[in-house]
Amino acid sequence: MKKIIFILCLFSINLALGWERPELPLRGQGQYSWMFFKVYEAKLWGAKGDDIYSRPLLLELKYNRSFKGKDIAEQSIKEIANADNTKFQSQEWSKKLLEIFPDVKEGDVITASFNPQNGITFYFNQTKEIGRISELEFAKIFLNIWLGEKTSAPELRGNLLGEKT
Numbered sequence: 001m002k003k004i005i006f007i008l009c010l011f012s013i014n015l016a017l018g019w020e021r022p023e024l025p026l027r028g029q030g031q032y033s034w035m036f037f038k039v040y041e042a043k044l045w046g047a048k049g050d051d052i053y054s055r056p057l058l059l060e061l062k063y064n065r066s067f068k069g070k071d072i073a074e075q076s077i078k079e080i081a082n083a084d085n086t087k088f089q090s091q092e093w094s095k096k097l098l099e100i101f102p103d104v105k106e107g108d109v110i111t112a113s114f115n116p117q118n119g120i121t122f123y124f125n126q127t128k129e130i131g132r133i134s135e136l137e138f139a140k141i142f143l144n145i146w147l148g149e150k151t152s153a154p155e156l157r158g159n160l161l162g163e164k165t
Contacts, residue, residue, distance in 0.1 A: 030159030100131030
């Protein structure tokens with residue numbers, strides 16, 4: 001009985017804080033490094049299938065270093081541009097990304113919870129909602145930084161998708 005009460009309390013706390021992790025299988029995980037620096041650990045939860053964006057998924061980045069939110073947003077914008085994505089609406093979407101990302105320190109986690117009906121909801125350390133991208137085209141373009149064929153980190157992409165690279 002104590003276990004049931006404990007589980008219900010945890011569930012209630014998570015709902016009160018706005019965080020509700022969908023029941024998804026871990027699809028893959030990997031580390032992103034730049035030169036000799038380990039930048040973050042990434043995990044992807046979601047069902048396997050042909051179209052990754054046809055079902056809910058969760059992308060989690062656990063940072064190994066401190067970064068300013070502005071730098072995270074600007075790097076995201078560069079990654080989208082480098083993927084030669086002509087659909088990226090740089091001014092409008094850049095502003096949105098600058099609004100979303102907080103400063104992070106080692107151990108902080110940013111999670112992107114994607115749902116094909118309503119886009120991405122971002123969480124900071126699994127307790128605080130920090131923003132949303134409701135426009136589905138933009139949500140997919142953003143996630144393609146890690147999951148798209150033109151990613152700058154193909155090995156990480158393969159690990160996240162559970163593919164062999």
